[in-house]
Amino acid sequence: MTTPKLVIDNVGKVFSTKSGKVTALDQTSFTVQEGEFVTILGPSGCGKSTILRVVAGLEEPTTGHVYLDGKEIHGPGPDRGMVFQSYTLYPWLTVKQNITFGLDLKGVPKKQQDEIAQHYLELIGLSGFDKHYPIQLSGGMKQRVAIARALANEPEILLMDEPFGALDAQTRAIMQEILLKVWEESKKTILFITHDVEESIFLGDSIYVMTARPGRLKKNIKVPLPRPRDYQNKSSEEFLALKLELLELIREESLKAVKP
Amino acid sequence: MPDKQRQVITNRVAFLETKIPSYAAVLGITVLLVLWEIVCRLGIVPPLFLPAPTAILTAGWDMLVSGELYEDLAASLVRIGGGYAVGASLGIIFGLILGFSRWTDAILTPIVYSIYPIPKIALLPLIILWLGIGETPKLAIIALGVFFPVVINTFSGVKNVDPMLIKAAVTFGSNHFNVIRKVILPASLPMIFAGLKLAAGTSLLLLVSAEMIAAQQGIGSMVLHYGNLMITTKLMVGVLVLSLLGLTFNRVLQWLERKLVPWK
Ligand SMILES: Nc1ncnc2c1ncn2[C@@H]1O[C@H](COP(=O)(O)OP(=O)(O)OP(=O)(O)O)[C@@H](O)[C@H]1O
Ligand SMILES: [Mg+2]
Numbered sequence: 001m002t003t004p005k006l007v008i009d010n011v012g013k014v015f016s017t018k019s020g021k022v023t024a025l026d027q028t029s030f031t032v033q034e035g036e037f038v039t040i041l042g043p044s045g046c047g048k049s050t051i052l053r054v055v056a057g058l059e060e061p062t063t064g065h066v067y068l069d070g071k072e073i074h075g076p077g078p079d080r081g082m083v084f085q086s087y088t089l090y091p092w093l094t095v096k097q098n099i100t101f102g103l104d105l106k107g108v109p110k111k112q113q114d115e116i117a118q119h120y121l122e123l124i125g126l127s128g129f130d131k132h133y134p135i136q137l138s139g140g141m142k143q144r145v146a147i148a149r150a151l152a153n154e155p156e157i158l159l160m161d162e163p164f165g166a167l168d169a170q171t172r173a174i175m176q177e178i179l180l181k182v183w184e185e186s187k188k189t190i191l192f193i194t195h196d197v198e199e200s201i202f203l204g205d206s207i208y209v210m211t212a213r214p215g216r217l218k219k220n221i222k223v224p225l226p227r228p229r230d231y232q233n234k235s236s237e238e239f240l241a242l243k244l245e246l247l248e249l250i251r252e253e254s255l256k257a258v259k260p
Numbered sequence: 261m262p263d264k265q266r267q268v269i270t271n272r273v274a275f276l277e278t279k280i281p282s283y284a285a286v287l288g289i290t291v292l293l294v295l296w297e298i299v300c301r302l303g304i305v306p307p308l309f310l311p312a313p314t315a316i317l318t319a320g321w322d323m324l325v326s327g328e329l330y331e332d333l334a335a336s337l338v339r340i341g342g343g344y345a346v347g348a349s350l351g352i353i354f355g356l357i358l359g360f361s362r363w364t365d366a367i368l369t370p371i372v373y374s375i376y377p378i379p380k381i382a383l384l385p386l387i388i389l390w391l392g393i394g395e396t397p398k399l400a401i402i403a404l405g406v407f408f409p410v411v412i413n414t415f416s417g418v419k420n421v422d423p424m425l426i427k428a429a430v431t432f433g434s435n436h437f438n439v440i441r442k443v444i445l446p447a448s449l450p451m452i453f454a455g456l457k458l459a460a461g462t463s464l465l466l467l468v469s470a471e472m473i474a475a476q477q478g479i480g481s482m483v484l485h486y487g488n489l490m491i492t493t494k495l496m497v498g499v500l501v502l503s504l505l506g507l508t509f510n511r512v513l514q515w516l517e518r519k520l521v522p523w524k
Contacts, residue, residue, distance in 0.1 A: 056431055078433035088428040092446040092523045101442075102432035133523040153432060 003070060004031035005189045006055070006157055010064035013050050023214035024050045027063055030208055030217060032157070032191055037183060039192045039200040041246065042210030043254040048193045049085075050215070052161045055191065056082050068156060078102055081150030085162040087142045089134040095145050096121070096130035102153035120148035123182055140164075140171040144178065151182070157189040164199070173231060176202055184228055197246045201239060202229065209249050212257035219249060311493040316500060319493040333501065335477040339395065340467045340505075343402025348459060351407045352452060355414020359448070360440065365415075372411060380405040380462075381469045388474060398470045405466045406459040413455025417448030450524060453517045460509045468502065479505075 012027040025047035032038045042048050053059040055066055057076035066073040068080065081102075089098050099120055100113040108116075121127045124144040134142055143163050150158055164172040176199060183190060194200050200207045201223055209219045224238050233239055271277075293313050299305055300312035307315065323329040358365050358372070380401055387397045387404075421444050429443045471480025483498035 058427055058430065076430045076433070078431075080431065082428065082431040084424055084428065086424055088422075088424045090425065090443070090446070092449070092521070101429075105433055105438060105442075135523060 002034065005034040005036070005069065006032040006191065007067040008051070008055070008064070009067065011051065011054055011061045011066060012063040013047065013054065013059065014062045025054075026214045026216040028215070028217055029064075030220070032189055035187050035189055037190045037192065037203055037205045038208065039194055039204035039206075040208045040210060041194060041197065041200040041250065042215060043212050043250060043257050044195060045257065046210045046213050046253070047215030048195075048210065049161050052082075052159050052191065052193055055157075056080055056159055078106065078153050079156045081153055081155030081158045083143070083146050083150050083158070083160045083163045085165050087134070087139070087146070087166075089142055089145055089149070091134050093133075094130065095126065095132050095134070095137070098134070098145055099149045099152050101149060106153075116152050120152050123151075123185065124148045124178065138171075139167050140175055143167070143175065147179065147182065151186060151188065155188075157191060160190065160192045162193055162195065165194070165196075172196075172199070177230060179203065180229060195250075197243055197250060198234065201225070201242050201246065202234060207246070209246065210253070212253040218253070221246070308490060308492055311496055315493050316496045320497040320500060323494065323497055329497070329501070332477055332479050332482045332498075335475070336467060336471065336479045336505075339398050339470075339478065340402060340463055343399045343467075344406050344459070344463045346399065347403035347406025347463070348410050348456060350403070351410025351455065351459070352414050354407075355411045355452070355455075356418060356440070356445070356448075358411070358415045359418025360444065369415070372408070372415075376408045376412065380408075380466060381473075384470060384473060393474060398467075398475065401470050402463050402466045405462045409458040409462060410452070410455040413451045413458070414448060417451025417455075418444055420451070421447040449521050453513070453521060457510070457513055460513060461506070464502065464506050464509070 008028060008030050010027045010029055011025065012023075013025040015022045015024055028051065030038075040048055040051065050059065054061045055068075055073065057073050057080070073080075090101065093101065096114075096117045099117045100108075103113045103116060117130065118127070121130055124147060126141060126144060126148075129137070129141070134145070137145065146163065147158075147160075164175045167175060180203065192200075192203055194203075202225075204223050207221045207223060208217050209221065210216065211218045221242070223242065225233050225236070296310075297312050297314060300307065300310060300315075311319075320329070354368075358368055383404065384397065384401050387400050391397045391400060425443055425447060426439055429439050434442065467478070468480035468483070471478035472484045475481045479498050479501055483495055483502075486492070486495040486498065
């Protein structure tokens with residue numbers, strides 16, 4: 001077995017608030033392999049975003065360490081690309097300028113920026129929209145641009161925090177297929193957070209199920225579905241069996257969250 | 261389906277979507293001017309109280325040709341241009357600093373808010389005491405009046421930047437300087453422009469007041485001068501020039517805003 005791409009080692013997070021200490025995340029350890037698509041599934045408020053923010057370097061963990069390619073993470077950096085749940089495109093930049101935001105910071109020559117932008121615009125199916133402003137795009141299109149913006153920066157790992165959470169069911173299903181296509185093409189390592197059982201199975205090689213707050217890893221499940229996948233996999237027997245198992249696990253935890 | 265069952269669906273919000281032809285704006289003004297002219301021509305109002313539009317235009321032309329208008333206009337333009345530029349630049353810079361640093365915010369914001377409500381013209385005598393009678397106090401009073409609306413709007417523009425946009429920039433490796441330049445500044449531009457437009461009106465008001473109180477030249481002193489002499493036509497030329505000045509000012513700001521804030 002090769003050394004893992006990402007190592008989460010005993011990471012825990014306690015927030016101090018006016019009304020006392022809140023344990024958002026119990027000590028958690030897991031690894032992500034190079035090129036792997038890992039999904040984290042958990043009920044609302046269990047600390048999913050906290051894990052991702054710690055990996056992104058936006059939040060210091062209270063305990064533990066995060067290692068990317070064997071090097072410890074101490075702050076944010078362009079080696080980790082983040083796609084947020086809320087829309088975070090820059091409204092004053094066009095679609096293309098949004099995609100090249102990180103490249104511009106790195107000082108990549110304009111001509112090369114144009115080529116990279118063109119490549120990712122095609123990949124997300126939005127070529128011809130390069131001069132549009134975010135206000136002119138639908139929610140799904142915005143998130144696709146956000147994915148392109150993160151990928152264009154060529155991060156070592158893509159961190160996605162419920163990027164399709166705000167979309168309707170149909171759009172979300174299509175976005176999942178687009179994301180899989182993009183992933184197969186770019187061979188990126190992806191850590192993807194969701195509270196949607198189907199989404200976690202359809203996208204992931206491996207699913208980590210979390211407990212209700214304070215979040216802990218409850219179970220790791222390898223997804224037995226073949227690759228490449230398309231929407232028809234969602235009605236296969238393995239898929240449905242796994243869905244049932246996960247729904248049961250999540251239901252237990254969600255109930256705990258409602259009446260502790 | 262039989263024809264009589266067909267229903268016509270009316271758009272109840274059609275009034276919101278009606279396209280108004282562009283001559284509508286001109287129409288209102290033209291009608292007003294024509295009525296005004298008729299009222300004057302018929303002698304319903306004596307010309308001392310209200311001269312006819314044509315009389316004002318003729319007088320304006322004469323003053324333009326004789327060069328009389330030029331000196332006053334130039335003096336006013338220098339004052340308002342200089343004062344506005346100084347006040348607006350300082351306002352934007354201070355607004356950004358206040359919004360960005362919590363310490364300066366905590367210390368300076370209360371001061372800004374306590375000076376803001378003072379009608380700035382009341383400070384003119386004090387400023388003349390400090391700076392003497394020349395051009396500086398007039399520039400200073402306009403700069404002061406422009407500074408406050410701009411600083412307050414810039415400040416709240418910075419404060420209202422979506423923190424997620426900043427976090428996103430940080431994950432791309434932006435340092436502090438790039439966060440300000442690439443996120444905070446463009447995100448607060450719409451608010452900065454709101455402040456600049458508000459300040460445009462204030463600056464015109466202060467220009468005229470300051471010139472009426474303490475100046476030999478300028479449109480404001482010209483209006484007062486002809487008022488005292490009861491030469492209403494020339495007085496009205498001054499008013500006309502001021503309204504054109506205000507209009508141009510707004511247009512320039514609008515044009516600039518469309519250039520710099522094209523995403524709105
Ligand atoms: N800055 C903070 N200060 C105090 N408590 C916080 C802070 N951020 C998060 N928390 C708490 O930590 C817990 C986990 O938060 P987190 O955002 O990681 O949850 P989540 O699993 O992403 O939830 P959701 O599904 O709603 O996005 C929550 O109970 C939340 O109230
Ligand atoms: Mg979350």
